[in-house]
Amino acid sequence: MPRSAFFVTGTDTGVGKTAIATGLLHAAGSAGLSTAALKPVAAGCEPTPDGLRNEDALALQAVINRPLAYEQINPVALEPAIAPHIAALEARRPLSADRLAGYCRGVLGQADFTLVEGAGGWRVPLNPAETLADLARTLGLPVILVIGVRLGxxxxxxxxxxxxxxxxxxxxxxxxxxxxPDMPRLGENIDALGQRLRAPCLGCVPFLENPAPGALAEYLSLEPLKLS
Incomplete structure (x- = not known):
């Protein structure tokens, strides 16, 4: 089958991009596909004996079935939990779309199904002239949008x-x-999204406390992505 890769973005930070990505990866693995994932740049990393580690990148590493080193998944790890371009400047590690794309290309094509997860939303800056959208454009990847369902x-x-x-x-x-979970007119809001977004819905995930990838996968479908 053709090998497919997608860029995962969100409507904002904290909308569950990583959780949804792990659910999609679990679903792909359960369908017999080889899986890989990248979090090219991550802020808010914790110091460990092995170096800086990011919770989201570790979650991706735990669910994929291709053996990838942490540094392949998250090549740019930044300690402060702040905007990545600011953290990168402070760490004297300037970011660019081309450099991040180079890291990604070492992993893309290794698995049947690969997800490249951004940071925050679509226009998160990398430097004064570029955003993470430029990374997706440089890689030429179709996009999966995670919508954090709340007012607005x-x-x-x-x-x-x-x-x-x-x-x-x-x-x-x-x-x-x-x-x-207490959003009023929940069904009506989701219907409004479906009427206006010119793309298929891959699933509607209810509010879950600490959801595991397998539990998330139950609410997600890969079929609209036409992987085969």
Whole structure:
């Protein structure tokens, strides 16, 4: 089968990109596909005897079935839990789309299904001239949009989808990840997203406390991605 890769972005930070990515990777692995993942740049890393480690990157490493070293998954690890471009400047590790793309290309093509997870939302800066969107453009990857379902999510989702389209990349699918369990008119809001987003819905994930990849995969479908 053809090997497929997607860029995972979100409507904001804290909307569950990593959780949804682990669910999709688990679903792919359960379907017999080889899987790989990248978190090219991550801020908020913890010092360990093996070096800086990021919780999200470790979660991706734990669910994939291709043996990848941590440094392959997260080549740029930054300690402060702040905007990556600021953390990179402080660490004297300037970021660029080309450099990050170079790291990614060492992993892309190794597995049937690969996810490249961004940081925060679509326009998170890398440097004064580039954002993480430029990384997705450089790699030429279709995009999976994780929507954190809470008040205001329709606006955030539509603006992000418009930006992805303007940047010339296809929106391969979107996931509604419910992060506010008490959101009023939940069904109506998800229906509104479905009516307006010109891409298939890969799933609607209810609010879950500390969800495991297998539990998340139950609410997700790879079928709209047409992997085979």
């Amino acid at each position: 999510c329709i606006n955030h989702a539509l603006l992000t989808a418009e930006a992805i389209a303007r940047d010339g990349l296809p929106l391969a699918g979107w996931v509604a990840n419910i992060i506010d």
